[in-house]
Amino acid sequence: MxxxxxxxxxxxxxxxxxxxxxxxxxxxxxxxxxxxxxxxxxxxxxxxxxxxxxxxxxxxxxxxxxxxxxxxxxxxWREFVKPMVINDYLVIRPAWLPAQRNAQVLEIEIEPGGSFGLGDHPTTRLSADATWRLARTGSRVLDVGCGSGVLSIIAARRGATEIVAIDIAEAAREATNDNSRRNGVSARLTVSTTPIAAVEGTFDLVVANVLAPTLVAMAGDLQRLTASDGCLVLSGVLAGRHDHVLAAMEPMRVIATSELERWAAVELSHP
Ligand SMILES: C[S@@+](CC[C@H](N)C(=O)[O-])C[C@H]1O[C@@H](n2cnc3c(N)ncnc32)[C@H](O)[C@@H]1O
Structure with missing residues (x-):
């Protein structure tokens, strides 16, 4: 290693x-x-x-x-992690721990492999909650920087019918494919290392939990790929220190911001 x-x-x-x-x-x-x-x-x-x-x-x-x-x-580290409670209705469980089987709670099972997104990082927790709230039945979702695939899987389990997941890391592509099979949603996911500039169409929900400089570099593509009545969720930014990211997204406007442990997630829509 x-x-x-x-x-x-x-x-x-x-x-x-x-x-x-x-x-x-x-x-x-x-x-x-x-x-x-x-x-x-x-x-x-x-x-x-x-x-x-x-x-x-x-x-x-x-x-x-x-x-x-x-x-x-x-x-x-695997011995010490615990299931991560995202909200009253969503839990992300490491695949090697037993299922809790509470019918009221959506439990996503994740084996991160060599990728990011077990659910323990604040940016994943913020993005997971936003995806849980915003992914609608029948919607199209784009997951930029999918890591373990955790956000794509939440979108699929919430009823999204078509999810495109991209990441620059081959390990993330493998982990997302593996985790989508574990969670029974692989038929609705397309996973690749396609660069965002080559992704076509528009999506009802775009989630991007990547570093702020990457968000700035992708700003044009993120706007292009968000449907006119869709929502763009950005995370990977520090609370109170992401004005430059929002400036790059203009004329999109902020509709909600959530913060956790010095990190933030921002939801934007077209004007
Ligand atoms: C913070 S992790 C997010 C993983 C997961 N979506 C989550 O919320 O936990 C960021 C991911 O973005 C990927 N990434 C970084 N730059 C990228 C780029 N330019 N295009 C696509 N993916 C990228 C990394 O490989 C990594 O898997």
């Missing part, structure tokens, strides 16, 4: 940890034993170039290297 090692000035530690979580880190080990340097070890993708692409452009004094390690120690 390829472990990514990120070294940053200690003053940037919080920013660096956030960057790793949003890039898809499952578990991040941090040490500041090297004085003025914070060192983070995590796993993003099997291919180093993909890990670098997921991280995006970094400040010049942040240094990335890679280590090869045995798989076993990197898997211990």
């Amino acid at each position: 390829r472990v990514l090692v990120l070294s940053t000035p200690v003053g940037d530690a919080e920013l660096a940890a956030d960057r790793l979580w949003v890039a898809g880190a499952r578990a991040v080990e941090e040490s500041t034993s090297q004085g003025a340097t914070a060192v983070f070890r995590t796993v993003l993708a099997e291919v180093d170039d993909v890990s670098l692409a997921l991280l995006g452009e970094l400040p010049p004094d942040w240094v990335v290297t890679f280590d090869e390690v045995d798989d076993a120690p990197a898997q211990t």
Whole structure:
């Protein structure tokens, strides 16, 4: 397994940890034993170039290297995770834990593999709740940066009939296919590594839980792909620090914002 090692000035530690979580880190080990340097070890993708692409452009004094390690120690986080309660009606359950079988609750089963989206990160929790509320029976949904496929599966279980899920990471494509089969919705999902610029048509709901710079870069495509009476949900942005993302989405306007643990999700519509 390829472990990514990120070294940053200690003053940037919080920013660096956030960057790793949003890039898809499952578990991040941090040490500041090297004085003025914070060192983070995590796993993003099997291919180093993909890990670098997921991280995006970094400040010049942040240094990335890679280590090869045995798989076993990197898997211990699995013993500690719990089902994630998103709202009164939706739970995301790690696939290796027993089902709760409460008829009132929609339970999504996720095996993240090497991808992001077990439901424990605040941006996934915010996006999952928005998808649960906004995906309508018979609707078309686009999931940009699908990771484990968690949002696509919620949309499908809420009755969306056609879901297109895209991600730059091959591991995410595999995980989304695998998880859609586990949850019995694979017939309604099309999963690929197609770039957003090549996606055609319009969607009643577009969800994009990716880094703010990526959202800005995709702004034109996100607007183009959201139906005139549809809704665009953005996450992966920090609460109170995403005005530049909203500016890039103009003339779309904000209809709701939700926040959790310093993160935000924003719902937008066309004017
Ligand atoms: C924060 S994770 C979100 C995963 C899942 N949708 C969730 O909400 O938990 C971001 C995902 O976006 C993907 N990603 C990053 N840049 C992308 C791009 N330009 N196009 C498509 N996917 C991208 C990453 O590979 C990663 O799986």
